[in-house]
Amino acid sequence: MVHRLLLILLLLPQVMADSFRVGLANIYFMSALFENNLKNPIFNEKVKNPPSEEVEAEFDRLSQQMLARYLRFLQSDILVLCEVDSRPAVVEKFVQTHLDDRYAVVHNSPVVEDKKYYTTQQVAALIDKSRFLIRRYEALSDKEVTEENRRYPFPGFKKIMLDGKEKNIYWSRFPTEFDVALKTDPTHWYKVIATYPKSKFARNPEAAKMARITNRVQQEMIRERVEAVASEYEDIIVLGDMNDSAGMDEVEKELNQDALSVLYQGKKDPILWNPVSYLPNQGTYIYQGVPETIDFIFVSHGLKSGKGITKPKVWEYDSVFRFFLREIKRPNPDRLENRELFVSDHGPVTIDIRH
Numbered sequence: 499m500v501h502r503l504l505l506i507l508l509l510l511p512q513v514m515a516d517s518f519r520v521g522l523a524n525i526y527f528m529s530a531l532f533e534n535n536l537k538n539p540i541f542n543e544k545v546k547n548p549p550s551e552e553v554e555a556e557f558d559r560l561s562q563q564m565l566a567r568y569l570r571f572l573q574s575d576i577l578v579l580c581e582v583d584s585r586p587a588v589v590e591k592f593v594q595t596h597l598d599d600r601y602a603v604v605h606n607s608p609v610v611e612d613k614k615y616y617t618t619q620q621v622a623a624l625i626d627k628s629r630f631l632i633r634r635y636e637a638l639s640d641k642e643v644t645e646e647n648r649r650y651p652f653p654g655f656k657k658i659m660l661d662g663k664e665k666n667i668y669w670s671r672f673p674t675e676f677d678v679a680l681k682t683d684p685t686h687w688y689k690v691i692a693t694y695p696k697s698k699f700a701r702n703p704e705a706a707k708m709a710r711i712t713n714r715v716q717q718e719m720i721r722e723r724v725e726a727v728a729s730e731y732e733d734i735i736v737l738g739d740m741n742d743s744a745g746m747d748e749v750e751k752e753l754n755q756d757a758l759s760v761l762y763q764g765k766k767d768p769i770l771w772n773p774v775s776y777l778p779n780q781g782t783y784i785y786q787g788v789p790e791t792i793d794f795i796f797v798s799h800g801l802k803s804g805k806g807i808t809k810p811k812v813w814e815y816d817s818v819f820r821f822f823l824r825e826i827k828r829p830n831p832d833r834l835e836n837r838e839l840f841v842s843d844h845g846p847v848t849i850d851i852r853h
Contacts, residue, residue: 516682516853518629520690521574522737522795524844529583529618531561532592565841566596571818572846575626576678577601578692580671580739580793580844582622589622602627606674608636609650621674621694621738631684633677651675651723656715667715670696673738675723677731680853686805688851689731693720693738695757698747706749713742714757721761728769732800736761736770739844743781743790762796770796773849776813782845795847807852819845 530540536554539545549557569577583589586605593601601624625632636650643649652673655666673693679686695716700706717740724736742758750756762770774795781789801808822840 516680517850518575518626518680518853519573519848519850520735520737520795521572521577521846521848522580522739522793523569523572523577523846524580524739524793524842525565525582526840526842526844527618528565528579528581529585529588531558531565532583532585532588561841562592562596566592568841569597569624572848574624574848575629576690577624578674578690578737579622579624580692580694581619584618584620586622593624597624600628601625602632604632604634604674604676606672609672619671619694621671621692623674623676623690623692625676625678629681630678631681633687635675651726652719656719658711658715660711667712669716669719670694670712673720673723683805683853686733686853687731688806689727689734691720691723691734691736693736693740695720695738695741697741698749703749707753710742710749710753710755710757713740714755714760717742717757717761724761724769728798732798732804733806734769734798734800735795736797737795737847739793741792743792758794762794769798771799771802772796773801773808773810774813774847775810777816780813780816782813782819782847783843793844793847795849797849801851805853808849811849813845813847815845815847 527540534551534554535558536548536551548554579589582605584607586603586607589605590603593599593603603622603624605622606620652669652675655668657664657666659665671694673691675689675691677687677689679688693716696709696712698706698709698713700709720736724734727734740758740761742756744756744758744764746756762772765771772794776791779789781791782793783790797808800806822842
């Protein structure tokens, strides 16, 4: 019995070393924490009772510290961020200053640069550089493409028929794709696709319909990529703020389309499965007082067994989520008008993988 206990204790560090956590967090207008919002308000409107520049700067400093504590709390080895600052240098400096320079930053900026897309809400991933090898996918020229640094794998747009006319649907935020391998096993690569499709937010019925059509088409482009790599990669992780929940809202019923189901086809999906379940009245976002789940980590069936294993888990961040949402009563709280320390109006999601 003693010998068996000693053996377990000796093996435990290696078991723990080969386990890692994948996390997802939406950061509320992260770019606003690193710029002067008196000159550049979050919602492009001057506030009625602006604070002094000293107060604004101090509030940003405190918010940055709170954000760092929140990200540390998630204890993720790979952490995808949505609504991240569009400037990679800003994110990298934040990691160096507040997160002990632990992470390498994989940012979608190479394909965002010089294109007419959102400039304040992008996608990035923080990857523990002490633990992982990283292969990145970016907008490369023919001469720059190598086995380790492949071409950006997504089309710039998809053509659809809408009201009898052809229309190009572009990305709202470009997805980011990369591969990681544990340094303890450099031969086994995990495929990671981070996405952030179009929001449903709209100011009129026609815009609401177009927002849902755009979200669906963007989900289609992600699904097409998943299907293209499914035979090559046993372990695939697709995660992001999907801006859609399971089932159809009233606008989707009118369109007869469920955007999320295009990417994740439910329990019978031959490629992806959802390892996280939720208790009643839980979700990652509250819309009109009702919790719903719009932030997801989907994984391939290879992560049920084999080299990497993810066990099903019940969502564990409800109390954290409600803490950050507790003070937020307005749909668009501007940090200058409402001096509230919060980092997100979304709940985080994490899964643990045993390699």
